[in-house]
Amino acid sequence: SKVKSVADLVGVATFGFRGEALPAIASVSRFTLTTSEGGAATELSVTGGRLDRVADGARQRGTTVAVRGIFFNTPARRKFLRSVSSETRAANEVVTTLALAHPEVGFELHVDGACRLVVPPGQTLEDRLAAVWGSTLAGTLVPVSHAAGAFRVTGFAQRPGDAQPTGRRTQLFVNGRPFKDPFLVRAAEAGYRSAIHPGDRPSLLLNIEVAPEDVDVNVHPAKLEVRFRDRIGVERVVEEAVRHSLGVLAAAVSVGDWRPAAMAQRGDHLAGPVVDGHDLFTPDAPPLDGEASVQPAPGFSVPLLQVFDTYIVYEAPEGVVIVDQHSAHERVLYELVMAQLTGADPPAQRLLLPLTLELTDEELDAVEAHAEELGRVGFEAEPFGGRAVAVHAVPSPHPKFDAEACFRETVADLARGRFGGWANRLERFAATYACRAAVKAGQRLDQREMRELLLRLFATDLPPHDVHGRSTIVQLPREELERRFGRR
Numbered sequence: 259s260k261v262k263s264v265a266d267l268v269g270v271a272t273f274g275f276r277g278e279a280l281p282a283i284a285s286v287s288r289f290t291l292t293t294s295e296g297g298a299a300t301e302l303s304v305t306g307g308r309l310d311r312v313a314d315g316a317r318q319r320g321t322t323v324a325v326r327g328i329f330f331n332t333p334a335r336r337k338f339l340r341s342v343s344s345e346t347r348a349a350n351e352v353v354t355t356l357a358l359a360h361p362e363v364g365f366e367l368h369v370d371g372a373c374r375l376v377v378p379p380g381q382t383l384e385d386r387l388a389a390v391w392g393s394t395l396a397g398t399l400v401p402v403s404h405a406a407g408a409f410r411v412t413g414f415a416q417r418p419g420d421a422q423p424t425g426r427r428t429q430l431f432v433n434g435r436p437f438k439d440p441f442l443v444r445a446a447e448a449g450y451r452s453a454i455h456p457g458d459r460p461s462l463l464l465n466i467e468v469a470p471e472d473v474d475v476n477v478h479p480a481k482l483e484v485r486f487r488d489r490i491g492v493e494r495v496v497e498e499a500v501r502h503s504l505g506v507l508a509a510a511v512s513v514g515d516w517r518p519a520a521m522a523q524r525g526d527h528l529a530g531p532v533v534d535g536h537d538l539f540t541p542d543a544p545p546l547d548g549e550a551s552v553q554p555a556p557g558f559s560v561p562l563l564q565v566f567d568t569y570i571v572y573e574a575p576e577g578v579v580i581v582d583q584h585s586a587h588e589r590v591l592y593e594l595v596m597a598q599l600t601g602a603d604p605p606a607q608r609l610l611l612p613l614t615l616e617l618t619d620e621e622l623d624a625v626e627a628h629a630e631e632l633g634r635v636g637f638e639a640e641p642f643g644g645r646a647v648a649v650h651a652v653p654s655p656h657p658k659f660d661a662e663a664c665f666r667e668t669v670a671d672l673a674r675g676r677f678g679g680w681a682n683r684l685e686r687f688a689a690t691y692a693c694r695a696a697v698k699a700g701q702r703l704d705q706r707e708m709r710e711l712l713l714r715l716f717a718t719d720l721p722p723h724d725v726h727g728r729s730t731i732v733q734l735p736r737e738e739l740e741r742r743f744g745r746r
Contacts, residue, residue: 265471280323281307283325283328284304284307285304285306285307286306286307286328286329286330286331286332286335287306287325287326287327287328287329287330288303288304288305288306288325288326288327288330289303289304289305289323289324289325289326290302290303290304290322290323290324290326291304291321291322291323291324292315292317292321292322293317293320293321293322294315294317294318294319294320294321295319296318296319298314299314299315299316299317300312300313300314300315301313301314301315306330306331346369349367349369350367350369350374350375353365353367353375354375354390355429355436356436357375357377357386357389357390358383358386358387358390358429358431358436358463359431359434359435359436360434361377361381361382361383361385361386362379362380362381363379364377364378364379364380365377375389375390377389377390383413383414384396387399387414387463391427391461395416395427395461396414398416398417398420398461399414399415399416399417399461399463400414400415400416400417400503400504400506400509401413401414401503402414402415402464402499402500402502402503403499403503404495404498404499404502404503405495406494406495406498407488407491407495408468408469408472408488408491409466409467409468409491409492409495409496410466410467410468411464411465411466411467411495411496411499412464412465412467413431413462413463413464413465414462414463414464415446415449415460415461415462415464415500415503415504416460416461416462417460417504417509417722417723417729418450418453418454418455418458418460418504418723418727418728419723419727419728419729420460421450421454421455421458421459421460421461421727422458422459423457423458423459424459426459426460426461426462427461427462427463428443428461428462428463429462429463429464430442430443430462430464430465430466431464431465431466432465432466432467432468432473432475432484433465433466433467433468433470433473434465435475435481435484436482437475437481437482437483437484438482438483439483439484441493442464442466442492442493442496443462445493445494445496445497446460446462446464446496446497446499446500447459447460447500448497448500449496449497449498449499449500449501449503449504450500450501450504451501451685452592452685452689452720452725453504453720453723453724453725453727454723454727455726455727456677458727462500464496464499466492466496468486468492471487472486472487472488473485473486473487474486474487501719501720504720504722504723505718505719505720505721505722506722507574507579507721507722507731507733509722509723510579510722510729510730510731510732510733560572560573560574561573562705562708562709562712564583564702564703564708566699566700567699567700567701567702568582568583568584568699568700569581569582569583570583570586570703570708570711570712572712574733576733576735576736577733577734577735577736577737577738577739578733578734578736578739579731579732579733579734580731580732580733580734581711581712581715581730581731582699582724582728582729582730582731582732583697583699583701583703583708583711584696584697584698584699585696585724585726585728585729585730586711586712586715586721586724586730586731587655587656587696587697587711587715588692588693588696588724588725588730589692589715589718589720589721589723589724589725589730590696590711590714590715590718591655591691591692591695591696592688592689592692592725593718593719595634595635595687595688595691595692596684596685596688598634598635599631599634599635599684599687599688600684606636606637606638606651606652606653606654607636607651607652607653607654608638608650608651609649609650609651609652612648612649612650613648613649613652613661613662613665614642614646614647614648614649615646615647615649615662615665615666616645616646617645617646617647617669618645618673619645620673620674621669621670621672621673622641622645622647623673624669624672624673625639625647625669627672628672628687631684631687631691632668635653635691635695636651636652636653636654637649637651637652637653637665638650638651638652639665649661649662649665652665653695655695655696656697658697658698658701659695663694664691664694664695667694668690668691668694668695671690671693671694672687672690676690677689677690677725688725689725692725693725693726697711715730
């Protein structure tokens with residue numbers, strides 16, 4: 259027995275063994291079992307629950323179980339089987355789940371003489387994912403590794419920009435045991451907050467490690483459900499794990515063929531002071547730490563290049579990094595506005611002559627409904643008779659900021675319900691404002707402005723992704739360049 263003491267009743271670390279499973283299968287099939295401990299092998303045959311013979315066999319160390327003619331002697335039970343394709347899919351799901359749980363073990367699946375799956379033993383989880391889920395899907399995943407409290411979460415999560423409304427794959431393990439839990443999947447999706455388009459469903463493979471006594475695996479006949487002692491804690495750690503994995507540079511889209519991405523810290527190659535969000539792009543901002551106005555700070559001496567007045571390009575240790583300036587500033591402003599909406603008021607610029615703007619009825623309703631949020635970001639507006647409003651103060655997130663256009667576009671988006679799929683009202687407003695207030699594509703930036711934008715971007719929680727779920731950063735690996743030029 260695996261139970262040696264009373265404590266083992268809640269702390270058995272193995273998967274257990276259901277002794278009635280093999281006799282039950284043998285009673286409704288033509289069953290053969292061959293087993294060996296490394297020496298002589300034994301083979302036994304059972305037909306419909308009746309032992310036919312026990313004889314010597316030939317096999318290396320291990321066990322082979324062959325089941326044929328299942329339900330041949332129980333035709334009433336056979337009628338409840340689904341179609342061949344449905345039963346095949348169910349069998350395939352079982353084998354692929356086991357293959358993902360144990361990449362160190364080899365698996366083969368043959369259906370009607372055709373090979374459906376062959377994975378060799380001794381694979382890494384990255385290689386096993388590519389073999390089981392396909393290299394295309396595996397190429398969109400980033401590694402997850404996070405520990406807090408009693409839990410450790412490892413695995414892979416899909417980049418926000420690659421998530422789709424349909425066709426997603428999810429697989430959960432606890433201490434290597436597969437299980438299903440829609441609430442944990444939802445907690446993982448919460449880690450994508452403000453980085454994914456509403457309605458998109460990312461693929462996930464997560465393994466939760468926890469002490470055996472802190473999880474009960476015997477709450478479902480098929481062992482597909484588990485019960486955690488600290489339910490709130492595990493959901494929090496899963497959300498944190500996914501969010502942390504999306505915030506590192508490895509989560510940025512890579513140009514070229516997929517290769518397993520190593521875990522990297524956020525902005526490892528960017529050192530130096532972080533510019534306050536209110537000073538970002540300020541023309542007369544003082545030099546940082548005594549630097550010249552266009553000289554890079556210590557630790558970030560690589561030159562910056564703006565191409566097409568839209569993308570910032572620089573050299574990183576492992577390749578070339580390309581940053582979309584609008585998406586980057588959008589991410590910076592979003593997180594800044596979220597802090598403003600829950601904290602102190604931001605600095606606002608009062609106008610000598612107020613802006614008088616004519617709006618539609620729907621836009622007037624939006625201004626009234628979001629008056630507090632508009633004030634929090636720096637807009638001071640009041641009714642001016644009829645459908646007009648007077649704007650007395652405006653924010654100034656960058657020198658090229660067009661306050662009137664931003665106010666009109668933000669109010670129009672709020673009236674039309676843009677980002678309407680976002681459940682949180684403050685997040686919905688922050689995303690709308692950040693999209694309209696950010697520096698635009700086609701606007702030229704000088705060296706200091708580009709550098710300050712990058713420093714501020716890599717200080718955010720999710721630098722590789724904007725609020726639409728699109729990529730902020732694209733990496734061109736050095737090995738991909740060398741492959742294209744025939745050096746590899």
